[in-house]
Structure formats: C-alpha cells, structure tokens
Amino acid sequence: MTKINENEFDRLAELSKLEFSANEKAELMADLNKTIAFCEKLNEVNTEGVKPLIYMTPNTNSVREDNVGGMISKEEALKNAPAKDSDFFRVTKVIKPKS
Amino acid sequence: MISESNSLTEIRTKIFSGQTSCETLAREYLQKIKDHQDLNAFLEVFEEETLLRAKEIDSKIQSGKAGKLAGLFIGIKDNICYKGHKVTAASKILQNFESVYHSTVVDKLLAEDAIIIGRLNCDEFAMGASNENSAFGAVKNFADTSRVSGGSSGGPAVAVQAGMCHASLGSDTGGSIRQPASFCGLWGFKPSYGVVSRYGLIAYASSFDQIGPLTKSADDMALLMEIISGKDDYDATMLEECPDCFLEQGESGKKLSFAVFNECIQSEGIAPEVKECTLAVIETLKKQGHTVNYIDFPLINYLVPTYYALSTAEASSNLSRFNGLLYGYRSPNSNDLDSMFKKTRSEGFGKEVKRRIMLGTYMLTSEKVDAFYTKALKVRRLIKEFTDNVFEQNNFILTPTTSTPAFKIGEKSKDPLSMYLADIFTVHANLAGIPAISIPISKTKEGLPFGMQLMAAQGQDPELIKTAASFFQSCKQN
Numbered sequence: 001m002t003k004i005n006e007n008e009f010d011r012l013a014e015l016s017k018l019e020f021s022a023n024e025k026a027e028l029m030a031d032l033n034k035t036i037a038f039c040e041k042l043n044e045v046n047t048e049g050v051k052p053l054i055y056m057t058p059n060t061n062s063v064r065e066d067n068v069g070g071m072i073s074k075e076e077a078l079k080n081a082p083a084k085d086s087d088f089f090r091v092t093k094v095i096k097p098k099s
Numbered sequence: 100m101i102s103e104s105n106s107l108t109e110i111r112t113k114i115f116s117g118q119t120s121c122e123t124l125a126r127e128y129l130q131k132i133k134d135h136q137d138l139n140a141f142l143e144v145f146e147e148e149t150l151l152r153a154k155e156i157d158s159k160i161q162s163g164k165a166g167k168l169a170g171l172f173i174g175i176k177d178n179i180c181y182k183g184h185k186v187t188a189a190s191k192i193l194q195n196f197e198s199v200y201h202s203t204v205v206d207k208l209l210a211e212d213a214i215i216i217g218r219l220n221c222d223e224f225a226m227g228a229s230n231e232n233s234a235f236g237a238v239k240n241f242a243d244t245s246r247v248s249g250g251s252s253g254g255p256a257v258a259v260q261a262g263m264c265h266a267s268l269g270s271d272t273g274g275s276i277r278q279p280a281s282f283c284g285l286w287g288f289k290p291s292y293g294v295v296s297r298y299g300l301i302a303y304a305s306s307f308d309q310i311g312p313l314t315k316s317a318d319d320m321a322l323l324m325e326i327i328s329g330k331d332d333y334d335a336t337m338l339e340e341c342p343d344c345f346l347e348q349g350e351s352g353k354k355l356s357f358a359v360f361n362e363c364i365q366s367e368g369i370a371p372e373v374k375e376c377t378l379a380v381i382e383t384l385k386k387q388g389h390t391v392n393y394i395d396f397p398l399i400n401y402l403v404p405t406y407y408a409l410s411t412a413e414a415s416s417n418l419s420r421f422n423g424l425l426y427g428y429r430s431p432n433s434n435d436l437d438s439m440f441k442k443t444r445s446e447g448f449g450k451e452v453k454r455r456i457m458l459g460t461y462m463l464t465s466e467k468v469d470a471f472y473t474k475a476l477k478v479r480r481l482i483k484e485f486t487d488n489v490f491e492q493n494n495f496i497l498t499p500t501t502s503t504p505a506f507k508i509g510e511k512s513k514d515p516l517s518m519y520l521a522d523i524f525t526v527h528a529n530l531a532g533i534p535a536i537s538i539p540i541s542k543t544k545e546g547l548p549f550g551m552q553l554m555a556a557q558g559q560d561p562e563l564i565k566t567a568a569s570f571f572q573s574c575k576q577n
Contacts, residue, residue: 004461016415016460017422017440018453028454031515035458038516039404042474045481048521052476053483056292056532057557059339064332076199082429089425094436 166212175357192447211493219254249279274525284548292532293338316567336389415459504547
C-alpha cells in the first residue's frame, strides 16, 4: 500500500528542510506509508456536521493587562547564537556577488 | 536512610526536628546518583549548586523562613527551562543551549525552596514511549535494567524510582508521565489541559502538552500540584477556572461511580496479570459500595490515529524554529541559508523526531490537510463529546495505565507502529484535555511494576488525586 512515492517524499523533505541518505529514505518511506495507512482509519468515522475541535478549554480568548514586561536583554538574546557580533546574529552571506 | 522515605512530610518533620539537614540529604542523593550512573537517568547533576542551596535552605529553616517545599530535592525533565542552566530536550540540536529565563513551574518550585538537583534524560523532544530516542542514550528501568524505563519522561521516573531525588517533573503529551510512572512503580499525574502553565516548556504538541509530577506518594502529588498549578499571564491557554487548591480535605466515604470500557478488559493485548489486577480492583470498588458501569467505547481504536495525525502536525510546526539561525546547533557544512537549515536540522535531529516532522508535514500539506488534519480535529471533538458524556453519568473512568509492564530495551524500537500503540490507554486524556493519574497498584510475579489509571472530567484535578489516594489505600488493604 503506497501512500507516498519518491517524488512526494522529496517534496515533504524539502518542506521540512530535511535531507536523507538513500538508506534513510527507503526506511522512512516505508514507515511513513505504514503510519499514513494507520491514520487513514479515521475515514471510517462519520464526522458529517462535526466541527473541528480547536480549543482545549471553554475559554477561547484570554486577555491580560497590556503591561510592559517579560523581556530579556540583548546580551541574553544573543547568548545562544551560533554566530554573532556585539549587536546581531550572523549568518553566511545571503547576497551573492554578480557573476 | 531518610532520603528513602516515601513522603515529603516525613522528611520535613525530620529536618525541622533536627534529626537531619538538607545538607545531609543532599549528600545522600548525590551519592545515589553516583552509584546509579549506569541507569542514565541524569543528563546533568547540579552538584555544587545543590550543596550550596542545601546550606542556604538549612539556614532558612533555622530562622523559620523556609517555604513549603524546603527539604524537597527534585529533578526536572530536560525540556523544562531553568535560567542559567542547559536545557537540551535530549537533542543534539540544543546540546549547548542555556535557558535565559525560568519556566513558570521552576519559578514556583524555587519560590517554595525546593532544590533542583539536576536535569533528567528523556526521549528527544519528548517523542517516544521508551526513552530509547534520547540523543544521550536510553534510560534503564531500576526494577530490571534489561527493560525500558518508559517514556518519554524516563529519566524523571527512574531518578525517583532509584532514590536519586525525591520527586520529579515530567511532561505528558500522550502518556509521557503516566506510562513511565507505571513502568517504574510511581505516581504520575497529567493535569487537565490548562491547569499547569506551559511557559518555559519546550513545545512538542501544544494542544496536548502538560507538565506534571512523578512522586512516591499521593500526598506529595497533591502538594506539588498545589505549588505548580494556577493561572499564569505567560500562558494564554489556561483554564479560566483553574483548580489550584489540592490540599483541602474532601468529604470521604462518598459513593462514587466508575466507568470501565469493555474494550479495555477484553483486549487481547493486555497482559494477564494486568487484566487480573484490573478485575480485582473492580471487585474491591464494588465491595465498598461504589458503582462500576461497563460501557462500550466505539472510538477506542481511533484514539492513537487521531493522536498521531494531530501531534505530528503540531510538532512539525513547533520544531520549525530549530534551524541554526538564532540558537542551538548550526551545521558547519553549509554554504548558504537553505543548506544551513537543511544540514543543521538533518544533523541535529534524531531519527524519530525527523519521522514525526515528515509525518506532520504530510498531514498539513494543502492536498492532505482536510483528509487528515481537519478530519482528526473532528474526530477529536467526537472523542471529547463522548468523554464528557461518560462524566455526566460517572465520576471517574478506570483503565490500566499500560497494557503490559515495561518491555525489553530494543523490543519495539524497530517497529514505530507497535511503539505508538503503547500509548493506547493514555492518549485519551490528552485528546480530551482531562486529568489522568497513574496509581502504582501492583507488580508482576517477576517484580515488574504496573499502574492503574483514573481519569476525571476537565478541572476535577484535586478530586481525582484525592480519590486516587483513598482508592490506593483500600486496594492495598484488600
């Protein structure tokens, strides 16, 4: 029972920003196909006229006073950065030179 | 040793009467942690800090200024933020990440003078039912080290089971507190959705996740819930009428009504000793004059599919933040942003996490979102409505926590579906947003513990713990 083929798998990997070796891919594709088939069991349940359940508590809007607070300092925000300078997170060059 | 006591009240009495001190206790626990390193329950022990804080709390006790949790040594699952300490979700992708703020639960523990002794191993990003998915190795069950601890809160369970701390905090998305509690002979509680703040808990599936305690006694459970529950400005999904009084005495001797699902007793997957025990418990309840109603749960086989369709979708969205940009691991093998994202995530996440991200991404693709994600949200409503209906007629639902005691390490790790089915009795509470407790009811002949689960209506958390406590007492007497 194939639910996703190789093309679809590659698209999911692209959307997930993940890469897989050929071996990983074969194994994961088999797992995904099994699990998707398992989740397809849900089609047996009649949900006509049933609204999706979005909120897990009776209250859907929870508001509080709009006070300033709960902030961290710039140093703290940068503390765990893999690359940074004194003020910014650093990444590899995004603007490529004209070739 | 005083640290072996089951109740914090007892420990506190001994500290306050001068028979022992926090410092002595600290040394006992730290020694136990060293003795049981092979169990792999701790990812980090805050050794020096624990000793310093123990002295500090001792002097607070002397001057009469100690909080309600003075004398408590507690471990926290490695997905709960503690400012100035590492938190990794047992993942390589957060290996060197340090919290820059306290989670609300840590704030509350510290305010009452609890001592946080270390951070505890778990399945990576809390995804698993055996603690075999940790980037830092499996946790072994202290009752039989060839067996799993359960998961995902395996470290929190084994740390308490082996006496390396008195209690712990775990998180429960589909059974991650109750299942390891069952496998390790502990009390494990998943509060109603919205009773304990999720602020500072690394998110897995936000509409399911709750933090809760693992303890050696029901009294400790009630005390810890009293401290960590209650409304929080930093979590907008909390219950409007959030129960936060767990220590008031309820009326005892009330006749109650328990629902039992026929499918739970008839299922072939249930170990004979678990089934026998369930039936014995039911007899005890009846003898005491409680009512037991057997009912059919036609949706029972859809619980796990609904859970995986929704929790993986939420996970794929929640875990998109781990990309090497602002914090955590960044792959050195990339030359542009896109390859940085891909290499970072592919090298940083473990197998099960990737599996769930891929599955969740599938559930949310524009072609499949109606067939899977929205469909599962509708089934979730049906599950919740059915459950609400059960509680119109009954005070509690009784099920085994797990269908078997702890399985062998490696036994299920090759087959994700059989591992997912280990959650069959526990996911119900997360899907319906209700509280559920695992009671350390019994052991098999081989000495492997297993639990019995009680569930109650949303917001009935204090009543649930009280009933579980007296229920446990009466089952022990019979």
